[in-house]
Amino acid sequence: MNAQTLQQLESARSLALGDGSYYPTIIPGVLPIIEYSPENQSIELQRWGADFIAEAFASPTWPPDAKENVASSVLPTLKGFLEYVEDKSVIKSVVQAAASVYPLVYRHTISHPHDARDWEIMSAIKANILRRMDTAAPGIRICCIKFLQRVVLVQTPGIVDPRRPDHSDISLALVSRDHPIIPYASLEAEGHGLLDRLLDIIHGDHSDGLVITATLNSLGMLIHRRPIAANKILSSLFKFNPLKLGNAPMTSKNKVVIKSIERTTRALMMNIMKRNPENQINGRIQQYLEHMHRGRVELFDESSRKRPAPAEPTDGLDQAKRQRVAAQAPISAPTVHPLPPGPVSWRQLYTLDPNGSTVNFDVQAFKDPEQLLRILVPVLQSVDAQKLDHAINIVRSRYLSLSHAAKQAAAQSATGPAAEDEEEYEPDFEPEDAEQIVNRLDGLPATDHPYQSGPPTALAPYKLPEAPPLSEQEVQKYGDQTVYRAFGMLSSVDENQKTKITKSGFNRLAATDYGRDAWITILSRLATRANAGLDDPDEGIKDEYAVKRAKGSLSISEAVRDGLYDYIIHDWKRRIDVAISWLNEEWYNDQILAQSSKSTKNGVNGHTSSDTTGNYQRCALRMFDGILGFVEHTDKILLRFLSEIPALDHEILSRLKTMAKDPERIDLACTSLQYLYMFRPPVRTMVVDTLADMWQENDRAKPSAGKLLRKWRPEVLGEERSTTPAVKSEGDGQLAKESANGALEVKAAS
Incomplete structure (x- = not known):
């Protein structure tokens, strides 16, 4: 009988998987078959039923509104499974199903404040699951963490902004303060208490790495969807030590657990920084990641690191055992052949070894300059820098000595034959350093070339080609x-x-x-x-x-x-x-x-x-x-913007009427208009016209606008203007003073 029943149930399950619209029809027929009773204790049917309910309410093909209508019918079945069945597979599926059903029952209770039966059953299921949090098997604890995350999401306020409502986000913001079944204060306190309980898991025992990683994975969604709890979660994460098991014996299991927790923590922190790259707390997150990385390296690389070289010689008398830290040996200077007597050509000037194999090499053999460059560049890169500097200094010294000899020959020919008998002082050549050679080269005239043959040729004017339009x-x-x-x-x-x-x-x-x-x-x-x-x-x-x-x-x-x-x-x-x-x-x-x-x-x-x-x-x-x-209702910086822009007109001030449509910003709009009336006299008529339009078009703004119109244009309110001069009350003066002080504070802060 069970085999035939399971076969029929599998057929219905396959049909619902193909089209989610069949779930509202199949679930009422399946519940009597799978629910626990003294007559029905088949563990196979109970496992199938728990898996089916969890799968149905997690299906994305089934609309949430349709799920909410059916959610109350499965609550007794889930409660019976938790109270009478001890099979781990059944309990895991039931907890997962409860995590999906909880927001639906919560929203149903909000919209039906006189139907308390479903919420009582859901509260009993929640209490049963929370009792299993610390004592159940690891697999069940992971499912309980998912349920705990969903409860915290539901029982904490989300982003409350009437301009950007998110109807899919089920949070504490949907509950009125005077709800008869689910009181706002109790739900909020319980939500924050469960969040603390969730954070206590990562600071507890790390022997079960699956529970810790599951908790860390659940915190990412809470930070993203509940900004009110983000600071509390991040403060707890900064105190979290993913390498806590490093103090225990380093077994193979502990190594795997530590690496898993450390990678999950790093992924969580990186996702937080990627989601908001300009957050001010990203610098602290980066420091936390660097500290965690250094701890991981010290923990895992200490055993595999080789023994470092000794800081001091092991034997003070044996120089061979000392660590070699001295500079490299100086490169021996090659032997340079002297220049031949008589006139010297450019080739002889730059040739350091006349017996070398490259002396007679003709560069003109390369017809393609690109081919020469492909050979020359790697050769120059392979030349030792010290040898190249030494060769350049030799060529420079040759050039300077030949220049000096040419100058002496020119001076001797100018003084006549008598000067030839004088004994000239010719010091031995001593190589100079690079700085002295450069200074001497800079002092030479630009046209002094002793080896130049023929008259100098004038360069033709060069003009860059015009760029295309x-x-x-x-x-x-x-x-x-x-x-x-x-x-x-x-x-x-x-x-x-x-x-x-x-x-x-x-x-x-x-x-x-x-x-x-x-x-x-x-x-x-x-x-x-x-x-x-x-x-x-x-x-x-x-x-x-x-x-x-x-x-x-x-x-x-x-x-x-x-x-x-x-x-x-x-x-x-x-x-x-x-x-x-x-x-x-x-x-x-x-x-x-x-x-x-x-x-x-x-x-x-x-x-x-x-x-x-x-x-x-x-x-x-x-x-x-x-x-x-x-602009929020506390942003006094709007006063500075309106007061310092050079010109105002009806069209600009009409934006304040648009802002006053938000109930939270009515006071800010009226305060801005009052500030302009007091401190920008040329726009007083436009300010009063704007207040009159606001009083006539916006019912919520009538109290605030009426207070100002009663002083400045009472005929709009249907009141007669008093013949006695209006005396500014102390409260109005205080308000104007606060507005001016607020604008000055904003200006000073910015």
Whole structure:
């Protein structure tokens, strides 16, 4: 009967493996057959059933929503297996199935707060598994570690961001604070307690390497998906010693266990650094890896290392037994034959051995110069450096002696025959060192060549051939490469290095010490002033974010603007001063071009500064929209950005209305508008208009916006303006003071 039943169950299993949509139909029919009962104690059926449930809920072809509807039906079966069956294979499969079912039951309980039965059964299963953590067989303990990892993932908060919701991540963030069945505080405390229990495993007994490596493998996902627990896990890993078994007897098993744990730890740390290359903790991870590598080398290479040479001679009287540490013996200088009397040719000057085999060798036999180079270069590389230097010094000394003899002969012929009777002092030749020879050669006139025969020939003027003209695509390519190298230079400069500016304002020198600020000024002016006045003033900008150049365009300004934008967005909080400097340069350039256009046209066509198309507004809007998605409710640096950019309009301030749609950032938007109203009087009307629109369009922002409108424009709220002058309350003054102090703190910090 069991064999026939197993055959039918295998057929159903094969059908479900082919198409996951059959699982909701097959599982209700299979559960009565496989569940434990006094009448049904077949271990084969129980093993098959546990494997089938674990396989079904781990299948990627079955949607999670469908799994959640069926998860509650398998809970009694899993609980019965854990309570009455002691077979290791069954327990391992049940624990794996519980790890897959736990998040589904958790989410079902959140959405059905009055259905407590499933959560009670799941809690009993969890308690049973946790009791087996320290006493079960190694295979079961590995499965329990997987279940423990899943519970920690579920019962710790994930990334809470309403702008980027992740519906597939089941975490503590889905639970309300007042849930009747699963209280938030209890789940969070239990999750952190289970994480501590998981970390205690790697600091315990290392005799079972499989359990340690399984724990290390489970920590990687926790670091990636739960940033709130990443620091705690990394702190525990830095205290972890993968070579702990090195103090025990070094058996073959211990060697394998140590190498396995060490490789798993190294892989985990390397993956952490690769996932976030710019993390500040990567330097500490690198130190940990180097320390672990040195410990491994000392542990495993000590036994196989040969006995080193003794530091001192073993016998002070026996020089042959001393370690040879002296310098190499000096190379004996070859015998140099003297020059023959009479005129000397260039060949004789450079020939050191007239009896050598290469004296009569004719180099002109090589018709192909490339073939000669292929022979000559390896020969020169094989020549000993000391011998070559010695030969060069000999040739130099010959040249100097012949030059000196030619000068004496010329002077003797000029003084007449009487000078021939004088006895000349001719010292013996002593070789000079290289520095003296070079100094004497430098003192000789350029045209003094005693061996030159014939009149000197004048060199013909040489002119490099003109380069072929570049196409528009090549000009575009080389321009982009130049901009890329400039920003690479900027990235290599220390951001903490400040430029010493001796003259402030727009007319200051762009670069004085080539620091970070100097490069920023150069690139900003390259983007704004490089082609100032060359563009068509009547050419409008079709798109608000039209920062990309058209095909074939040779303007380098937009390439620099794109590079500046990417550089700032990469770390906008620390580089907000770069954004402000860039936008100031854009505004200044637009004003200069507007004045130039107005003076050129002389008002004939009615053009003013506002009619001229500028780059400041679109760059400011692009930068504001770029950082808007990353601004948190505590980022007071937004106040500095809004206060220091040169011009504001309704379109820029409308972005604050967009930011106020996030409930967490309503207060920041209202504080920014209040700060602008108090410290930038020209934009007060636009600020109040923005607050009025926010009060009318955003219900959540009405309380915060209404407080400000009640003082500045009460008619929007339907209230009559008081005839008595409004007196600024102490609380408002304190708020304004805090806003100003916050902006000053941000400016000082950056």
